[in-house]
Amino acid sequence: MRKFLSAKALIGLALVLTVVAVAILSPLFIAPERATQMVMSARLQPPSLAYPLGTDQLGRDLLARVMLGAQTSLMIAVLAVGMSIVLGLPLGIISGYFGGRIDNVLMRIIDALLSFPALLLALTISAVLGPNLQNTIIAIGIAFTPFLARIVRGEALRVVQMPYVEAARAAGTRDGQMILRHILPNIMPALIVQATISLAFAVLAEAALSFLGLGTQPPMASWGLMIQASRQFLALAPWTALVPGAALAITILGLNLLGDVLRDVLDPRVR
Amino acid sequence: MAYLVSRLMSVALTLFLISIVTFGITNILPGDVAMMIMGTQSNPEALEGLRQSLGLNDPLLVQYGRWIGGMLSGNWGASLLFNEPIAPLIAQKVLASGLIVVMTMIMALAFAIPLGVWAARHRDRWQDTTSSTVALLGLSMPDFFIGIMLILLFAAGLGWLPSSGFVDPSEDFLGAVRHAFMPSLALALGLMAHLTRMTRSAMMGILNQEFIRVARAKGLPERTVVWGYALPNAIGPVMTVAGLQIGYLFGSIIVIESLFSYTGMGWLTYQALLNRDIPLIQSTIFVIAAVVMLVNLAVDLLYRVIDPRIRLG
Numbered sequence: 278m279r280k281f282l283s284a285k286a287l288i289g290l291a292l293v294l295t296v297v298a299v300a301i302l303s304p305l306f307i308a309p310e311r312a313t314q315m316v317m318s319a320r321l322q323p324p325s326l327a328y329p330l331g332t333d334q335l336g337r338d339l340l341a342r343v344m345l346g347a348q349t350s351l352m353i354a355v356l357a358v359g360m361s362i363v364l365g366l367p368l369g370i371i372s373g374y375f376g377g378r379i380d381n382v383l384m385r386i387i388d389a390l391l392s393f394p395a396l397l398l399a400l401t402i403s404a405v406l407g408p409n410l411q412n413t414i415i416a417i418g419i420a421f422t423p424f425l426a427r428i429v430r431g432e433a434l435r436v437v438q439m440p441y442v443e444a445a446r447a448a449g450t451r452d453g454q455m456i457l458r459h460i461l462p463n464i465m466p467a468l469i470v471q472a473t474i475s476l477a478f479a480v481l482a483e484a485a486l487s488f489l490g491l492g493t494q495p496p497m498a499s500w501g502l503m504i505q506a507s508r509q510f511l512a513l514a515p516w517t518a519l520v521p522g523a524a525l526a527i528t529i530l531g532l533n534l535l536g537d538v539l540r541d542v543l544d545p546r547v548r
Numbered sequence: 549m550a551y552l553v554s555r556l557m558s559v560a561l562t563l564f565l566i567s568i569v570t571f572g573i574t575n576i577l578p579g580d581v582a583m584m585i586m587g588t589q590s591n592p593e594a595l596e597g598l599r600q601s602l603g604l605n606d607p608l609l610v611q612y613g614r615w616i617g618g619m620l621s622g623n624w625g626a627s628l629l630f631n632e633p634i635a636p637l638i639a640q641k642v643l644a645s646g647l648i649v650v651m652t653m654i655m656a657l658a659f660a661i662p663l664g665v666w667a668a669r670h671r672d673r674w675q676d677t678t679s680s681t682v683a684l685l686g687l688s689m690p691d692f693f694i695g696i697m698l699i700l701l702f703a704a705g706l707g708w709l710p711s712s713g714f715v716d717p718s719e720d721f722l723g724a725v726r727h728a729f730m731p732s733l734a735l736a737l738g739l740m741a742h743l744t745r746m747t748r749s750a751m752m753g754i755l756n757q758e759f760i761r762v763a764r765a766k767g768l769p770e771r772t773v774v775w776g777y778a779l780p781n782a783i784g785p786v787m788t789v790a791g792l793q794i795g796y797l798f799g800s801i802i803v804i805e806s807l808f809s810y811t812g813m814g815w816l817t818y819q820a821l822l823n824r825d826i827p828l829i830q831s832t833i834f835v836i837a838a839v840v841m842l843v844n845l846a847v848d849l850l851y852r853v854i855d856p857r858i859r860l861g
Contacts, residue, residue: 393569397798477688490822507696
């Protein structure tokens with residue numbers, strides 16, 4: 278198991294680092310015009326020396342687009358998950374730490390929100406606000422908040438019962454201090470695990486939103502948009518779907534593997 | 549009994565909160581129903597008149613009261629996009645999606661249970677690794693991408709299945725299943741990861757127990773021990789996870805039905821969102837959230853009935 282685990286960790290880490298490196302570096306080396314430049318004479322070209330991954334229906338270089346798409350995808354995912362942490366962490370801690378009536382009211386609302394599938398919530402918010410880059414982030418961020426709040430609350434409930442919290446309370450520690458010094462650091466492991474898994478889901482959600490036209494908008498380089506555009510030419514040029522699809526699968530697989538490994542290592546509830 | 553009553557009370561409360569969320573979200577929309585009906589270029593006075601007659605100038609609380617009253621009495625209003633009363637429209641689409649949900653669950657369990665059992669029987673060996681790799685791959689491929697690959701393979705390539713559309717099961721059951729097959733398969737491949745993992749861990753817990761050792765010592769064939777003795781005891785948690793996945797499924801179904809032009813509930817919701825058909829948005833998302841909540845309740849209750857180890861109380 279240990280052997281498999283470390284192989285899993287290495288693969289996950291390698292995949293994630295690769296995607297992160299591409300996301301950070303490719304804007305430095307690839308001029309944004311490369312991804313939007315249309316070459317009418319080179320439409321739907323299969324992979325070749327000039328275009329290693331082929332071109333799309335407008336003659337745009339798929340390699341450049343898929344590499345710049347990594348930035349779009351990761352940026353949205355990181356910001357959206359960050360937003361759900363900013364919103365969900367205080368909610369979860371307040372609920373779990375203070376308990377009682379506050380907890381009751383907050384958890385009722387969270388339960389109601391959890392009845393909405395996250396993707397439906399994100400789609401609705403994005404449609405309501407008007408689909409663009411910024412609103413895609415907001416939509417996914419809000420949609421993920423109930424999950425995060427739920428997990429944080431559970432962890433806070435667990436930590437509050439620990440002897441060291443009782444000891445700190447006996448020593449006269451105030452609520453604010455208690456939360457910052459004792460509760461927060463001890464829910465961090467679970468938060469990190471959840472954030473990693475949420476990143477995978479956020480990448481997926483962004484792709485789904487963009488695929489449906491309710492996320493990022495053309496001509497932005499986004500994997501979901503690329504798959505959407507490929508639909509018409511699927512039989513003619515399957516690589517236009519395979520390239521962004523593989524990029525998505527690699528990213529999500531990497532994040533899932535990493536999340537799994539982190540859970541095995543960090544999460545006190547496992548084993 | 550006390551448990552059931554308190555559970556039903558909390559269901560009512562959650563439904564109420566769901567309705568508030570639904571109404572709240574659709575009211576942050578810039579523009580309103582009057583604008584949707586008349587278009588943005590319309591005469592401001594006529595627009596104001598329509599607003600007045602639709603009651604859009606009333607306080608939000610009054611508007612909410614009118615909306616929820618209508619929902620409760622079965623008067624769900626009319627869709628602006630389809631020009632049809634919403635309630636029968638939704639009823640028909642729910643049935644169409646029901647076929648997909650059922651087929652997806654059957655397929656997902658048909659993949660996940662054998663794979664999970666296989667992994668549990670060969671813990672930490674290559675079979676286990678293979679099983680978790682397959683599950684992880686399913687989890688990592690976006691279902692709409694799987695859908696596109698299926699279209700490429702089964703429709704464009706082999707020509708075995710129709711690439712899109714919907715057939716009413718009451719008219720042509722086989723045709724309906726054929727049209728629902730690819731959407732369901734795409735959803736099932738995404739869904740099976742969690743189910744496989746749950747089957748594996750539940751089976752591993754059971755296979756270590758005393759009664760399994762006794763069954764083996766009696767000389768029962770391994771097949772009987774695994775499928776007849778262990779699996780029935782491991783199926784409860786798997787079913788619970790399957791129930792919890794319903795929420796996830798209803799999110800994905802929007803994408804998949806749109807991809808396959810399968811005119812069910814997901815497709816309807818998407819059309820409503822895309823065209824900002826506010827009354828239809830309100831009704832579809834309310835229905836989906838309510839269904840998700842009720843399915844979770846049903847799973848929970850069913851689990852308590854099936855498994856005597858959990859007491860109602």
